[in-house]
Amino acid sequence: PCPCGYFGDARGRCRCTPDQVLRYRQRLSGPLLDRIDLQIEVPAVPAEVLQQAADGEPSTLVRERVSAAHERQMQRQGKTNSRLGGKEIDAFCQPQPAAAALLRQAISRLDLSARAFHRLLKVARTIADIECSDTIEAQHVAEAIQYRRFAKD
Numbered sequence: 064p065c066p067c068g069y070f071g072d073a074r075g076r077c078r079c080t081p082d083q084v085l086r087y088r089q090r091l092s093g094p095l096l097d098r099i100d101l102q103i104e105v106p107a108v109p110a111e112v113l114q115q116a117a118d119g120e121p122s123t124l125v126r127e128r129v130s131a132a133h134e135r136q137m138q139r140q141g142k143t144n145s146r147l148g149g150k151e152i153d154a155f156c157q158p159q160p161a162a163a164a165l166l167r168q169a170i171s172r173l174d175l176s177a178r179a180f181h182r183l184l185k186v187a188r189t190i191a192d193i194e195c196s197d198t199i200e201a202q203h204v205a206e207a208i209q210y211r212r213f214a215k216d
């Protein structure tokens with residue numbers, strides 16, 4: 064995230080100036096960043112927390128959900144969402160009206176390219192598949208937008 068690697072560190076170890084951080088991030092070109100679907104900030108985990116038992120759901124359950132989402136995609140369109148082309152996106156990733164309105168807002172606010180827009184739609188389609196939803200709703204688009212946090216700023 065910054066030249067020293069400690070940006071946002073809870074213990075304040077980052078000594079980079081805002082200007083240094085900005086210049087550092089600008090080295091990642093927009094077109095390159097566009098191709099990264101899920102951009103998530105992952106803060107450092109304190110050692111004492113790492114040593115505690117994991118409290119999330121077991122991986123086997125997550126695996127079942129992912130397999131089911133994959134199966135939905137194959138049945139609907141014969142390929143995964145990530146492999147959909149432009150015309151297929153139009154056919155299979157039509158957002159509901161509220162979701163479409165949210166998308167239009169995001170495009171202008173985040174200044175998204177056509178490529179970034181299509182990728183956002185495919186991520187929203189995938190989130191809907193994981194929730195067993197046939198339609199792309201506003202909440203699916205909202206979640207997909209959260210995964211593009213480095214798109215601007």
Ligand SMILES: [Zn+2]
Pocket residue numbers: 065066067068069070077078079
């Ligand atoms: Zn730093």
